[in-house]
Amino acid sequence: MNNSGLGQKIYSFLLAAYGRYLRTPERSLDKAYNAALKIRQIENEHFNGNKIDYDSMIHSKSVMDYFESELKKELRIIRMRLTEFKASRFFLNDSNQKAEKKLGIEHLSSAAILEKLRFIDEVVEKYTISDEEIAPINSIDQTPDVPVESLVVRPKQQNLRTTNLDNKLQNQPRGKTNTTGVLPRSIFNTIHRLQAELDPKSEQEVVQNFRKSQQRNIISVRFLLLLIIVPILTHQLSKAFVVGPIIDHFRNPDRAAIFLNEEMEEEAMLELQRFEEKIKFYDLLNNVITSEQNIEEQMRVRAEEIAEEYRRESANAIKNFTADILSVIAFIWLLLMSKKEIAVLKEFFDYIVYGLSDSAKAFIIILFTDIFVGFHSPHGWEVILEGISHHWGLPANHNFIFLFIATFPVILDTIFKYWIFRYLNRISPSAVATYRNMNE
Structure with missing residues (x-):
């Protein structure tokens, strides 16, 4: 009776889980629809039915920050739930439909689904970031008339203040006076710059550009934190609540293998041998003679302790390997779901890196090259690879480690040199010259 009752409970649980699937x-569609309703509610109650605009003068900055965070949260929910909606519908087939009828599950009609999707698209369409908004400020193709050095080495304050003015200068018609005039072209550029500074709307445009730059910096920092926190949390939570309990349940402690490889076994034997030598050493030191039977009894207890330690270490290695796979999957999923954030992050890095001085650029390049491909880098790579092997419970294959050290740093050094020659030399030749002088 107990077995039948337990079997009935398991069957009911599996049936309920399948019904939820x-x-x-x-x-998923309902959650996305509810998120869209929340956005529409904010628009109707606080923006007179219009778009939630950060540049709106209706509310204060703190209130707009709150509305912006709510908007981003709901848009993220809509994007995730719609992806889940499409993926789950893709896997439905005739057998699933038969199971739905058997379980008495009734779905929304096609008209209701289409109506919700139309409403979601109508709400989300207002907040779709265009390519112009996320295009890098330092893009060379978009500013052919401006010297490259003025784009990448311009100080931060000057860049924020003159970005709009430079755009106005670029949009001026290029006549003969701009190309082959009697006076230098810089004089005409100065005149146009003065005209732009005297424009009454220039201050408002500078403020708008500053707000956009501030928003992009916030998005980039948040996304960087997510790239770090999400894999770590996935590893820890999955190891503690998902992977760990499953492995502990199916891995019988009494019958499970104590050692995953020969290196672990050698370490255990060496530890037991040191324990025996330690007993004899203290016996000689204290002029005490311990019987062989007593020594064997102490060694038996110590051997059981060592076996238990290495059994836990072996189980922990298996958990680490599985949790690392889930962390990589979470990291890749985050990258696939954040294409716009990646574009903003790329612009953020371009602005930070190419806004540094030439000596700072050369210092960073030399620091990274010496760490990863320098003379002392093989020792660091050896420590890293051995640590990874121990983390996964794998034997440290020294032939593979030596082959990796002999090839990977060379490939990495080639990539660094190619990037310096092909890209940095075109963007900031003075930084390349400084790097060569410092490297000599």
Whole structure:
């Protein structure tokens, strides 16, 4: 009776879980629809039915920051739930439909689904970031008339203040006076710059550009933190609540292998041998003679302790390997779902890196090259590879380690040199000259 009752409970649990799986498309669509309703509610109550605009003068900056965070949260929910809706509908087939009928699951009609999707698209369409908004400020193709050095080495304050003015200068018609005039072209550029500074709207445009730059910096920092925190949290939580309990349940402590490789076994034997020598050493030191039977008893207890330690270490290595796979999957999923954030992050790095002085650029390049491909880098790579092997419970294959050290740093050094020659030499030749002088 107990077995039949337990079997009935397991069957009911699996049936309920399968029913929840079959309701996944409708549940995902409802959550996305509710998020869109929240956005529409904020628009109607606080923006007179218009778009949630950060540049709006209706509310204060703190209130707008709150509305912006709510908007981003709901848009993220919509994007994730719509992806889940499409993926779950893709896997539905005829057998699933038969199971739905058997379980009495009723879904929304096609008209209701289309109506919700139209409403979601209508709300989200207002907040779609265009390519112009996320295009890098330092893009060379978009500023052919401005010297490259003025784009990448311009100080931060001057860049924020003159970005709009430079755009106005670029949009001026290029007549003969701009190309082959009697006076230098810089004089005409100065005149146009003065005209732009005297424009009454220039201050408002500078403020708008500053706000956009501030928003991009916030997005970049948040995304960087997510790239670090999400894999770490995935590893720790999956190891503690998912992978760990499953492995502990199916891995019998009494029958499970104590050692995963020969290196672990050698370390255990060496530790037990040191324990025996330690007993004899203290016996000689204290002029005490311990019987062989007593020594064997102490060694038996110590051997059991060592076996238990290495059994836990072996189980922990298996958990680490599985949790690392889940962390990589979470990291890749985050990258695939954040294409716009990646574009903003690329612009952020371009602005930070190419805004540094030439000596700072050369210092950073020399620091990274010496760490990863320098004379002492093989020792660091050896420590890293051995640490990874121990983390996963794998034997440290020294032939593979030596082959990796002999090839990978060379390939990495070639990539560094190619990047310096092909890209940095075109963007900032003075930084390359400084790097060569410092490297000599």
